[in-house]
Amino acid sequence: xxxxxxxxxxxxxxxxxxxxxxxxxxxxxxxxxxxxxxxxxxxxxxxxxxxxxxxxxxxxxxxxxxxxxxxxxxxxxxxxxxxxxxxxxxxxxxxxxxxxxxxxxxxxxxxxxxxxxxxxxxxxxxxxxxxxxxxxxxxxxxxxxxxxxxxxxxxxxxxxxxxxxxxxxxxxxxxxxxxxxxxxxxxxxxxxxxxxxxxxxxxxxxxxxxxxxxxxxxxxxxxxxxxxxxxxxxxxxxxxxxxxxxxxxxxxxxxxxxxxxxxxxxxxxxxxxxxxxxxxxxxxxxxxxxxx
Amino acid sequence: xxxxxxxxxxxxxxxxxxxxxxxxxxxxxxxxxxxxxxxxxxxxxxxxxxxxxxxxxxxxxxxxxxxxxxxxxxxxxxxxxxxxxxxxxxxxxxxxxxxxxxxxxxxxxxxxxxxxxxxxxxxxxxxxxxxxxxxxxxxxxxxxxxxxxxxxxxxxxxxxxxxxxxxxxxxxxxxxxxxxxxxxxxxxxxxxxxxxxxxxxxxxxxxxxxxxxxxxxxxxxxxxxxxxxxxxxxxxxxxxxxxxxxxxxxxxxxxxxxxxxxxxxxxxxxxxxxxxxxxxxxxxxxxxxxxxxxxxxxxxxxxxxxxxxxxxxxxxxxxxxxxxx
Ligand SMILES: [Zn+2]
Numbered sequence: 001x002x003x004x005x006x007x008x009x010x011x012x013x014x015x016x017x018x019x020x021x022x023x024x025x026x027x028x029x030x031x032x033x034x035x036x037x038x039x040x041x042x043x044x045x046x047x048x049x050x051x052x053x054x055x056x057x058x059x060x061x062x063x064x065x066x067x068x069x070x071x072x073x074x075x076x077x078x079x080x081x082x083x084x085x086x087x088x089x090x091x092x093x094x095x096x097x098x099x100x101x102x103x104x105x106x107x108x109x110x111x112x113x114x115x116x117x118x119x120x121x122x123x124x125x126x127x128x129x130x131x132x133x134x135x136x137x138x139x140x141x142x143x144x145x146x147x148x149x150x151x152x153x154x155x156x157x158x159x160x161x162x163x164x165x166x167x168x169x170x171x172x173x174x175x176x177x178x179x180x181x182x183x184x185x186x187x188x189x190x191x192x193x194x195x196x197x198x199x200x201x202x203x204x205x206x207x208x209x210x211x212x213x214x215x216x217x218x219x220x221x222x223x224x225x226x227x228x229x230x231x232x233x234x235x236x237x238x239x240x241x242x243x244x245x246x247x248x249x250x251x252x253x254x255x256x257x258x259x260x261x262x263x264x265x266x267x268x269x270x271x272x273x274x275x276x277x278x279x280x281x282x283x284x285x286x287x288x289x290x291x292x
Numbered sequence: 293x294x295x296x297x298x299x300x301x302x303x304x305x306x307x308x309x310x311x312x313x314x315x316x317x318x319x320x321x322x323x324x325x326x327x328x329x330x331x332x333x334x335x336x337x338x339x340x341x342x343x344x345x346x347x348x349x350x351x352x353x354x355x356x357x358x359x360x361x362x363x364x365x366x367x368x369x370x371x372x373x374x375x376x377x378x379x380x381x382x383x384x385x386x387x388x389x390x391x392x393x394x395x396x397x398x399x400x401x402x403x404x405x406x407x408x409x410x411x412x413x414x415x416x417x418x419x420x421x422x423x424x425x426x427x428x429x430x431x432x433x434x435x436x437x438x439x440x441x442x443x444x445x446x447x448x449x450x451x452x453x454x455x456x457x458x459x460x461x462x463x464x465x466x467x468x469x470x471x472x473x474x475x476x477x478x479x480x481x482x483x484x485x486x487x488x489x490x491x492x493x494x495x496x497x498x499x500x501x502x503x504x505x506x507x508x509x510x511x512x513x514x515x516x517x518x519x520x521x522x523x524x525x526x527x528x529x530x531x532x533x534x535x536x537x538x539x540x541x542x543x544x545x546x547x548x549x550x551x552x553x554x555x556x557x558x559x560x561x562x563x564x565x566x567x568x569x570x571x572x573x574x575x576x577x578x579x580x581x582x583x584x585x586x587x588x589x590x591x592x593x594x595x596x597x598x599x600x601x602x603x604x605x606x607x608x609x610x611x612x613x614x615x616x617x
Contacts, residue, residue, distance in 0.1 A: 088596050089597045093594075093595035096528075151591060175504050175528070177504075178530065179540050180538070180540075182504040183594060185462055186466070186486055186490050186593065187590050189459060189590075190590040191591060212483070213482070216459050219459070220456040235449070235450060235455040241446060244445050245447055253450070254450060262451055
């Protein structure tokens, strides 16, 4: 999608980032490792300190992007994560030139099979399903495998009567899968429609960055939608919008705080508070189902 | 005959076909089929992309006026405003009530400024959903026409939640208990297109396209060169024959030789015929069946591989759940 282009274009073109982007989209953690300072506020910061603080800057609260494995570690009870649907593997559905090579590159760089990881977890003893996206796998782009895995997470939630928690980060749909990637928007939304009929709660946690077809489908369909502070969330990317309207975008445009003010998310929750908040949401949403 | 010869012959026949002789048209069709079976160059495909964008192509409101005896446009999303880029209303087709919605492009610059070139805002998608629910309430079938380069990538669209508006439509359209039939008239541009294209049956006009990204966008990201759009268009496999072979669409609506813009009435008649055929099938089903079939159809979309020994059938489980509910 258009915005996928924007993000990827910015990552690879070497051009200066758009003015609305406080932190460059290159790997921020490499920045910390090399410069021993926070890319957002430039205070002294070392890697160990950063990790102990859940990859949140103690000075300015900048939330660094984290991997699915780190998210599991920070948000679920130790040793409870049990992966499922790993048997779903990516293919080249429209024979797009160069797609296999890109997939192999991404697999080697992340150790993951595609941009999404599913598993059963416990949150302070409460059972739940996590479906976690990663931006490091081809910009978190959603193709057939991400769509299928997400769908299976939702349907498994219905089947096992467990709450589902989605962590989004994506540049948009995966154009190398052509129309099949576009169809994942309708597919995942249909699964959520099915979930709605079954009254199983869906919680969405929007993380930096979430764009394109993901924003225009499951990311905006949670019963409760939470965002991490300072995350960029939108449909079209800022550069595409700037070139359309031919003017600079206002400060804070498409940030979590902007979405909260415009009424599109329920709450902004810091990473340190997130586990407790998810536990509370499960308690308040699963009470009736437990009684049965 | 080699390819250039076939093309030359097609051009010859096209100029003759202005007189609209049936024999010539069928010859032309046969030749075009022959061409599509053989090796088609990106340039050949590109001509069809340009046809899909032709400003004289029949628009949503023109198609509606051709196929209905009477039509009343219904405006507004009841929350923010009315979007002239996405229109809708109720009509009578052969005496039967149908709700129509669709993207609306202009014919000239002045109209296009009002219609925003068919790039809709959130209020357009919310109006579409309002009309879909209104159709469901009164048991009317819903017919949608898709013709947009995409949802509008602007500041106001983001402020009013274009992502949320499309997302909600995708979920709610899946649940509609009425027949939903969709036609890609010209451009089927990514999220803005699918936002009104979750149908029981989806058709594409012969020279339309339906894609996750514009060929120009794809070319500028992957080839760093927007002028390579014809190549990208071929690689994206975004034309009706491709999508039909993928099982993503249900059929192709024939256009007159030379393209839909050469004969609006003929094009509209073919669309009407398809609506009648589809309704004959779909109106035999209950609302529950229609919703379930639509949902299951989209749940099955996608191509991936599964390792041996892990053949869990999620759809069967889904049906099991449905029975319980
Ligand atoms: Zn900082």
